[in-house]
Amino acid sequence: xxxxxxxxxxxRALGEEMERDPSVFVLGEDVNHAVTNVTAxxxxxxxxxxxxxxxxxxxxxxxVATGAAxxxxxxxxxxxxxxxxxxxxxxxxNQAHKFxxxxxxxxxxxxxxxxxxxxxxxGWGGQHSDQPHGLFVHSGVKTVMPTTxxxxxxxxxxxxxxxxxxxxxxxxxxxDVREDVDYADLVPVPLGSARIHRTGHDVTVVAIxxxxxxxxxxxxxxxxxxxxxVFDPRSLYPFDWAALAExxxxxxxxxxxDDANRSCGLAAEILxxxxxxxxxxxxxxxxxxxxxxxxxxxxxxxxxxxxxRDQLATVIRQVMKR
Amino acid sequence: xxxxxxxxxxxxxxxxxxxxxxxxxxRTGVIVGGIHPYIGQEAVAAGVCAALRDDDIVLxxxxxxxxxxxxxxxxxxxxxxxxxxxxGIDNGRAGSLHISDYERGLYGATITVGHGAAIATGAAWxxxxxxxxxxxxxxxxxxxMNQGALLExxxxxxxxxxxxxxIVENNLYATTQPxxxxxxxxxxxxxxxxxxxxxxxDGMDPEAVLEATTEAVQRARSGGGPSxxxxxxxxxxxxxxxxxxxxxxxxxxxxIDHWRERDPVVVQGSRIPDEAREHIDQEIExxxxxxxxxxxxxxxxxxxxxxEYLYATGLRPxxxxxx
Numbered sequence: 001x002x003x004x005x006x007x008x009x010x011x012r013a014l015g016e017e018m019e020r021d022p023s024v025f026v027l028g029e030d031v032n033h034a035v036t037n038v039t040a041x042x043x044x045x046x047x048x049x050x051x052x053x054x055x056x057x058x059x060x061x062x063x064v065a066t067g068a069a070x071x072x073x074x075x076x077x078x079x080x081x082x083x084x085x086x087x088x089x090x091x092x093x094n095q096a097h098k099f100x101x102x103x104x105x106x107x108x109x110x111x112x113x114x115x116x117x118x119x120x121x122x123g124w125g126g127q128h129s130d131q132p133h134g135l136f137v138h139s140g141v142k143t144v145m146p147t148t149x150x151x152x153x154x155x156x157x158x159x160x161x162x163x164x165x166x167x168x169x170x171x172x173x174x175x176d177v178r179e180d181v182d183y184a185d186l187v188p189v190p191l192g193s194a195r196i197h198r199t200g201h202d203v204t205v206v207a208i209x210x211x212x213x214x215x216x217x218x219x220x221x222x223x224x225x226x227x228x229x230v231f232d233p234r235s236l237y238p239f240d241w242a243a244l245a246e247x248x249x250x251x252x253x254x255x256x257x258d259d260a261n262r263s264c265g266l267a268a269e270i271l272x273x274x275x276x277x278x279x280x281x282x283x284x285x286x287x288x289x290x291x292x293x294x295x296x297x298x299x300x301x302x303x304x305x306x307x308x309r310d311q312l313a314t315v316i317r318q319v320m321k322r
Numbered sequence: 323x324x325x326x327x328x329x330x331x332x333x334x335x336x337x338x339x340x341x342x343x344x345x346x347x348x349r350t351g352v353i354v355g356g357i358h359p360y361i362g363q364e365a366v367a368a369g370v371c372a373a374l375r376d377d378d379i380v381l382x383x384x385x386x387x388x389x390x391x392x393x394x395x396x397x398x399x400x401x402x403x404x405x406x407x408x409x410g411i412d413n414g415r416a417g418s419l420h421i422s423d424y425e426r427g428l429y430g431a432t433i434t435v436g437h438g439a440a441i442a443t444g445a446a447w448x449x450x451x452x453x454x455x456x457x458x459x460x461x462x463x464x465x466x467m468n469q470g471a472l473l474e475x476x477x478x479x480x481x482x483x484x485x486x487x488x489i490v491e492n493n494l495y496a497t498t499q500p501x502x503x504x505x506x507x508x509x510x511x512x513x514x515x516x517x518x519x520x521x522x523x524d525g526m527d528p529e530a531v532l533e534a535t536t537e538a539v540q541r542a543r544s545g546g547g548p549s550x551x552x553x554x555x556x557x558x559x560x561x562x563x564x565x566x567x568x569x570x571x572x573x574x575x576x577x578i579d580h581w582r583e584r585d586p587v588v589v590q591g592s593r594i595p596d597e598a599r600e601h602i603d604q605e606i607e608x609x610x611x612x613x614x615x616x617x618x619x620x621x622x623x624x625x626x627x628x629x630e631y632l633y634a635t636g637l638r639p640x641x642x643x644x645x
């Protein structure tokens with residue numbers, strides 16, 4: 001079976017969707033030379049009217065995508081670095097997201113905002129290392145963060161085909177993941193559908209983004225003492241609350257690990273919802289970056305601010321004692 | 323031009339009286355939250371939209387009622403929208419600020435000043451790349467000239483040679499800020515810096531607006547790219563009806579009186595026979611009497627539908643309270 005990398009999965013999904021639907025096109029910086037590899041080979045296949053190189057004008061370009069979507073196109077706007085989503089927060093949240101309701105259902109804005117590499121990398125600086133997914137979940141913009149090549153493929157297809165704006169965030173650490181796949185098995189993954197990577201009966205670990213792989217490693221390391229269920233939401237908004245309730249009905253214990261700041265983060269929402277609505281036999285816990293954390297300034301300091309496997313193992317044991 | 327004399331008068335008169343009737347409804351509480359009256363600037367909407375085809379596209383802003391009416395939206399459905407009724411053109415979800423009418427090519431009114439022009443660039447890009455000859459007119463004000471996204475999109479529109487008209491309604495004030503105190507250089511100079519032809523035109527005369535816009539539309543339709551038209555105009559009324567209560571003093575009465583001497587309704591009305599004008603006036607009174615009645619009589623939305631239309635796919639989000 002061929003090995004599929006995360007970036008190859010994105011490239012494959014994008015190319016297939018552009019082939020299938022002539023309304024799909026890409027806007028972004030350095031897409032002609034495929035600096036992120038997402039658009040590799042697509043300029044030759046589809047030409048400059050489908051792979052559209054843009055100047056460094058993210059705010060206007062994001063609104064250009066909205067305008068093209070109102071016309072009937074399905075734009076994919078590629079951002080190489082996560083802070084650019086913060087630069088265009090207004091254009092996504094206050095423009096694209098609101099056209100459907102403000103037009104009383106006349107308008108559709110089927111735009112995909114694809115961040116090809118999000119989160120921390122050693123030495124990339126304090127302005128290149130954020131995880132902005134919580135901002136979009138809070139705003140009600142559909143947001144996905146797949147962590148495997150097959151899910152990246154399936155969720156990119158779904159994001160492009162969805163009639164609403166969708167933020168697609170590829171966690172930097174997950175880009176290194178490769179899978180043995182049969183291409184025939186690659187299919188769209190619906191929004192709001194979680195994936196249980198490992199079943200367990202003692203504790204549910206909801207792992208956001210690349211922490212899915214950390215959670216799997218910790219679950220394996222602790223297998224002799226505790227049975228850990230690894231729950232990957234994949235789609236952060238809408239969230240598969242029914243699947244979480246089902247998992248907690250079996251385990252009764254919850255740990256969330258999310259590489260994002262603590263206050264008002266997605267981990268807080270998951271804990272709050274579980275506490276309000278789901279059966280828990282022990283107080284839930286979360287592992288996040290600290291409140292207001294800025295990472296990226298110094299690799300040695302950064303590691304002290306981000307969730308890790310040791311913390312996860314410790315917290316799982318704490319939750320099991322209650 | 324002569325053949326359009328009466329239609330142009332009809333449009334400016336319709337907008338004027340529509341706004342006056344809407345202000346009455348603001349005062350009586352039927353329209354909640356006030357409006358941004360277009361009174362004084364009617365020649366711009368009338369002249370620009372008369373140069374467009376039905377299938378051309380418009381992007382508007384917070385002062386949008388005139389644009390909608392000039393593009394052909396039904397007055398009764400616009401009035402009902404202002405009053406938040408389900409018979410409104412946007413099912414009561416746009417209010418005064420965000421009118422859109424996709425049947426008339428009005429893609430929306432977005433109030434992040436100047437940013438609608440970038441949405442227009444996207445629609446114009448798609449229109450040209452799909453091989454059509456449709457053009458997109460984006461209405462902005464003088465205040466928008468200092469928004470970064472507008473300058474970004476002027477660059478894109480020129481670079482990509484899209485069929486876009488950047489219509490600047492220079493009414494001399496961004497709320498209370500005089501244009502001279504906020505905008506360095508000149509508005510047309512900024513267009514020229516991006517290689518976009520720019521013209522400053524009398525915005526109180528519907529026929530002058532129509533003539534200038536027709537030229538720009540022809541250029542856009544024939545692949546000649548975007549244009550910027552700066553129409554010198556003036557709003558006779560408040561920035562927003564909240565001014566009736568706060569009495570801001572950023573303009574002199576002499577200045578307002580000076581501009582009122584060139585009232586576009588009078589300018590255009592003087593060009594047609596009295597009999598025709600009186601006939602049009604009466605017809606408009608009837609249309610607006612119906613519109614006001616329709617707005618007042620129409621039902622308000624059901625609170626149970628408060629989350630409707632939030633997602634084009636029909637996704638219903640979680641409620642705010644779980645029992």
